Amino acid sequence: MIHRSDIVSGVLPALTVLSGGYVLLNPSKEIRLVLFSLLHACVYIFHAPNTGNHAFFAFFVDLTIIITFCVNYWSSGKDRIKSLVYVQPILIAFTIILYFFAVFHKLNWSYMNPDSCGGTMLLKVFLNNDITSVFFGKLSSETLTFLKHISIYASLVLEMLIPIFLLFRRFSWIGCLLGILMHGILGFIYFWHFTPMLFALYVLFLPNSFFDRIYEVFQGFKLNSKNVKMVIWGAMLFIPILYVLKFQYPQIVSELGNFSRNTQSDWSIGLNIRSFIGWFPFLIYTLIFSYFVLSFPRKNTFEKRIKLPTAYYIFPLILILNGLSPYLGTKTHQSFSMFSGLMTHGERNNHLFMPNLNIVKAQNDIVIPCQKEHTNYAKQLRWRKNEKMVFYELQKRVTVLKEKGNSGIELCFQRNGKQIQLQNAELDSSLIIPLSWIDKKFRIYREIPINASKCYY
Secondary structure (H helix, E strand, C coil): CHHHCHHHCCHHHHHHHHHHHHHHHCCCCHHHHHHHHHHHHHHHHHHCCCCCHHHHHHHHHHHHHHHHHHHHHHHHHHHCCCCHHHHHHHHHHHHHHHHHHHHHCCCEHHHHCCCCCCCCHHHHHHHCCHHHHHHHCCCCHHHHHHHHHHHHHHHHHHHHHHHHHHHCHHHHHHHHHHHHHHHHHHHHHCCCCCHHHHHHHHHHHCCHHHHHHHHHHHHHCCCCHHHHHHHHHHHHHHHHHHHHHCCCCHHHHHHHHCCCCCCCHHHHHCCCHHHHHHHHHHHHHHHHHHHHHHHCCCCCCCCCCCCCCHHHHHHHHHHHHHHHHHHHCCCCCCCCCCCCCCCCCCCCCCECCCCCCCCCCHHHCEEEECCCCCECCHHHHCCCCCEEEEHHHHHHHHHHHHHCCCCCCCEEEEECCEEEEECCHHHCCCCCCCCCHHHHHCCCCCCEECCCCCCCC
């Protein structure tokens, strides 16, 4: 949230972070985690549909925690067991599903192509860094092509091995280390807010001896609960101070809001506020997590995981359907196709073997912007001249603009080979459609690059 500047620009995100600190003050209180999950889900809903795959995944984790707690609370009464016992196997299934689709979607011709950006994006970001260029200098085209192939297949192999090792309790720590290697590097050179979520999921696969080791180290510091609470409360006070300071120091908001990718010029400045409160704590957290994974005892006996009631399998099933959505035609965004370059629009499908089932035909109807200025509402419609769009998505965005009271929307596009030019698109009956809340927040089709060589995730 800090990375997006939400923490200093809204009350709801600030309350969410404070509730996270409230959980840490007494983690044994389930209701505190439920409160955090509720606020965190509200933050997602506020930003949707302009959110990423991992934000959608985290939102679904929030819902699972909230619903499981409520069902268990009302069905079991005072004698109920801890509801989070049921959450653990659900989230374990979520993690495997996430990794499955992260690999499955990448099995397409675009990702395998070293000239595309999907499988080689991290390599490009790494090599474009001023620091790495000092060590490696300018690479030959042959060396660069070789490294691109390595990058593509290494990412696929790692993303397959991580969940495989995690599934076997005896080797779950190896899966954690591989995850730290892959996603830690991802966080260091690209963005850090996806990786800690995975670290949190990894511990669900580890035996209790992992937590025993954490407790042992914690006791070694000889910190009593009073001192720990003072430290946490002090850290939490930092949040409202930032919120107040942002009214006087706009530069704070600007720096906090910078997207931390080293292709931007702000990295040349060095350690600024954004870097300090975002990247640096991520580095410390990764090192601490790595230490505990490496140092906890590997016991031969492992606790049995609780059997999940049949009704709870609905959660993983919904997540699987979400992953299949590009092939079903229901949507193409937030389907766990991170950096895959998967294309299933129109008559096109670049997957190696998975066909388009197209139960919903919406993504077959593609519109192309005119060469000239195709709209006076390009920013509000989020439609650039170098991108095609699913017609349903254009209908949805025009409808939303009309609901907000906008008028005089000019549009020029090609559909089914015919050029269509409108002066008041908000009055055109073919563009205004009934929309549910779910349509607006969750059913999203990505824009499509007209130039196939451009990045498409």
